[in-house]
Amino acid sequence: MEKRAETRTMKAVYNRVDQRIIDELAAIVGSAGVTTDAEKMAVYAHDETSEAHYFRMPDVVVKPANATEVSEILKLANRERVPVTPRGSGTGLSAGCVPIFGGIVMSMERMNRILEVDTQNLFMVVEPAVTTGEVQRRAKDAGLLYAGDPCSAESSQIGGNVAENAGGNKAVKYGTTSRYVHGLEVVLPNGDIMRVGGKCVKDVSGYDLIKLFVGSEGTLGVITRIWLKLLPLPKFKVGLLAPFEQMQDAIEVVPKIMTGSGVVPTSVEFMDSLSIEAAAMYLNATLPHGDAGAYVIIEIEANTQAQVEAEYEAVGKLLMDNGALEVYVADNLSTSQRIWAARKCIAEALRLVSPVYCMEDITVPTSEIPGLVAEITAIAERYNVIVPCFGHAGDGNIHATLLKKDMDDDVWESCKAKVLSEIYEATYKRGGNLSGEHGIGAKRIDHFERFYDPVALDVTRRIKEALDPNSILNPGKVVRPA
Ligand SMILES: Cc1cc2nc3c(=O)[nH]c(=O)nc-3n(C[C@H](O)[C@H](O)[C@H](O)COP(=O)(O)OP(=O)(O)OC[C@H]3O[C@@H](n4cnc5c(N)ncnc54)[C@H](O)[C@@H]3O)c2cc1C
Structure with missing residues (x-):
C-alpha cells in the first residue's frame, strides 16, 4: 500500500485523504456529493469565528443524503484513520465545524426534509439540515410553536442547534434546544446507527442518551433525524x-x-x-x-x-x-x-466596527449579571480594549465581545489572552461557566481544561474515548484527541 503523508497537530496522527479515498466517498454518495475544488471548499474552512488561525481547509467535502451514507463514510474514515468534521450551516462561534486536522468535512446540507408535522401529539420530525427558521414557520403554519429561537435562526440548521444545544432569545421562558428534543437518530463514529426516544413526553428507559448527544458538538455522533416537541402557539x-x-x-x-x-x-x-x-x-x-x-x-x-x-x-x-x-x-x-x-x-454590526473580534458567551446566575457586567467594564478599561456587552441577560448569558481596534496582531493576541482570562475568572467566581450557548469547540479547550471540574473533565474524555477510540469524529473539539 502506498505510504500517505501524515498530519500531526496536538497529539493525534491522521492519514491524508488520497484519491483512492475520494473515489470511495464518491461511490458512497455519488460524484455530485464530493468536492475537492479549493474555491468551492473555501467556505467550509471556517465558521463565524473571525480569527484566521481558526481557518483550515478540508481535504474533501462530502454531502451524504441519508443515515446509511453517513454510516458508510464513518466506517471508511475509521478504517483509513482520517478525521471527519460534521458541518451544519457554519454559523457557529467556537470553530466547532472547522476541520482543524483537515480530512473530510461532512456537510449535512442534502438532509433537509421536514418528515412529519404531527398535530395530534405536537411533534415535528426533521432531518438535520432544515433551517431553524423553517422549523419555526412550519410549526406556526400548523398553529403551533417551536420554541427554539437563536438569533441565527434564518441560517443555522436545526441539527447544528441540537449539536450545540443552542439557546437564544426565548430561553428565559422556554429553555434551550434540549428541552424540545425527545428523540434522535445518531450515527456513531464506528458507523452504527442508533435511535433513541421518539414522541413520548415521558421516558426514563435507561440513561438519558438524548441529553448526552444534545450539545456534544459533533464529537460523539452525527445527528441524522430529530423528534422535536412543539407547543401551542401563544395568541x-x-x-x-x-x-x-x-x-x-x-x-x-x-x-x-x-x-x-x-x-x-x-x-x-x-x-x-x-x-x-x-x-x-x-x-x-x-x-x-x-x-x-x-x-x-x-x-x-x-x-x-x-x-x-x-x-x-x-x-x-x-x-x-x-x-x-x-x-x-x-x-x-x-x-x-x-x-x-x-x-x-x-x-454583524460589530463586525463592521472591527472585522476581527472575539465573541464570548459567558453565563452566570441572573442575580450575578450586574456585578459581572461592571467587572467586565473595569477589565476593559484596565487593558484599554473595547468590549461591548449584549445578550440574553434574562437567563444570565452575556456576549462580551472583544474588538481588535487600532492594535497590532501580537498586541491583540496577548491583550485578548489576559482580558479573557480575567473575564473567565470573574465569571467562575460568580458561579458561572464559560459558555451558555456557543460551546467549547476548538476555541475554548485551554480554558475548559483550566476551569472545568477535573473529575467531570476526565468523565468527558472517557465518554469520548469509549465512543470514538480512534478519535476520528470532529477531533480537537471539546477535548483534545487521545
Ligand atoms: C449572528 C449570529 C447569531 C447567533 N445567535 C445565537 C443565539 O442566539 N443562540 C445560540 O445558541 N447560538 C447563536 N449563534 C451561534 C450558532 O448560530 C449556533 O451555535 C448554531 O446552533 C450553529 O448551527 P449551524 O448549523 O450553523 O452549525 P455549525 O456551525 O455548522 O456547527 C456547529 C457544531 O455542530 C456540529 N454539527 C452540525 N451539524 C451536526 C449534525 N447534524 N450532527 C452532529 N454534529 C453537527 C458541528 O460539528 C459543530 O461542532 C449565533 C451565530 C451568529 C453568527
Whole structure:
C-alpha cells in the first residue's frame, strides 16, 4: 500500500485523504456529493469565528443524503484513520465545524426534509439540515410553536442547534434546544446507527442518551433525524423597549424583572451603548434614544389580550420605577420587527466596527449579571480594549465581545489572552461557566481544561474515548484527541 503523508497537530496522527479515498466517498454518495475544488471548499474552512488561525481547509467535502451514507463514510474514515468534521450551516462561534486536522468535512446540507408535522401529539420530525427558521414557520403554519429561537435562526440548521444545544432569545421562558428534543437518530463514529426516544413526553428507559448527544458538538455522533416537541402557539405578544441613561441601571433591572414583576417574560435582552451605536450604524437608522447608556428589550406572550396587557403594564411600571427613560410598546408586527432588528443585527454590526473580534458567551446566575457586567467594564478599561456587552441577560448569558481596534496582531493576541482570562475568572467566581450557548469547540479547550471540574473533565474524555477510540469524529473539539 502506498505510504500517505501524515498530519500531526496536538497529539493525534491522521492519514491524508488520497484519491483512492475520494473515489470511495464518491461511490458512497455519488460524484455530485464530493468536492475537492479549493474555491468551492473555501467556505467550509471556517465558521463565524473571525480569527484566521481558526481557518483550515478540508481535504474533501462530502454531502451524504441519508443515515446509511453517513454510516458508510464513518466506517471508511475509521478504517483509513482520517478525521471527519460534521458541518451544519457554519454559523457557529467556537470553530466547532472547522476541520482543524483537515480530512473530510461532512456537510449535512442534502438532509433537509421536514418528515412529519404531527398535530395530534405536537411533534415535528426533521432531518438535520432544515433551517431553524423553517422549523419555526412550519410549526406556526400548523398553529403551533417551536420554541427554539437563536438569533441565527434564518441560517443555522436545526441539527447544528441540537449539536450545540443552542439557546437564544426565548430561553428565559422556554429553555434551550434540549428541552424540545425527545428523540434522535445518531450515527456513531464506528458507523452504527442508533435511535433513541421518539414522541413520548415521558421516558426514563435507561440513561438519558438524548441529553448526552444534545450539545456534544459533533464529537460523539452525527445527528441524522430529530423528534422535536412543539407547543401551542401563544395568541398575543407584545415587545417593550426601555432605554436607560446609565448602563448599570439597565443591567440591575434584569434580575428585578425576573423576581419582582410576577411575570415570566419570553425574552429579556440587553444592549450596551456600544452595541446600540453599532446597530444604528449597521441598520443606517435612528434608534429611539440612540445615545442611551443601554437598552433592555422584553417580549411578553399570553393567550388573552387582557393577560398580555396586565403583564406588560406590570413590567413597564417596574422599568420606569427603576430608571428607564421611556418604555416603547410594540404590539404589532412591524414595530416589533423594528425593535428586534436592532438586537438581532449586533453580531454583524460589530463586525463592521472591527472585522476581527472575539465573541464570548459567558453565563452566570441572573442575580450575578450586574456585578459581572461592571467587572467586565473595569477589565476593559484596565487593558484599554473595547468590549461591548449584549445578550440574553434574562437567563444570565452575556456576549462580551472583544474588538481588535487600532492594535497590532501580537498586541491583540496577548491583550485578548489576559482580558479573557480575567473575564473567565470573574465569571467562575460568580458561579458561572464559560459558555451558555456557543460551546467549547476548538476555541475554548485551554480554558475548559483550566476551569472545568477535573473529575467531570476526565468523565468527558472517557465518554469520548469509549465512543470514538480512534478519535476520528470532529477531533480537537471539546477535548483534545487521545
Ligand atoms: C449572528 C449570529 C447569531 C447567533 N445567535 C445565537 C443565539 O442566539 N443562540 C445560540 O445558541 N447560538 C447563536 N449563534 C451561534 C450558532 O448560530 C449556533 O451555535 C448554531 O446552533 C450553529 O448551527 P449551524 O448549523 O450553523 O452549525 P455549525 O456551525 O455548522 O456547527 C456547529 C457544531 O455542530 C456540529 N454539527 C452540525 N451539524 C451536526 C449534525 N447534524 N450532527 C452532529 N454534529 C453537527 C458541528 O460539528 C459543530 O461542532 C449565533 C451565530 C451568529 C453568527
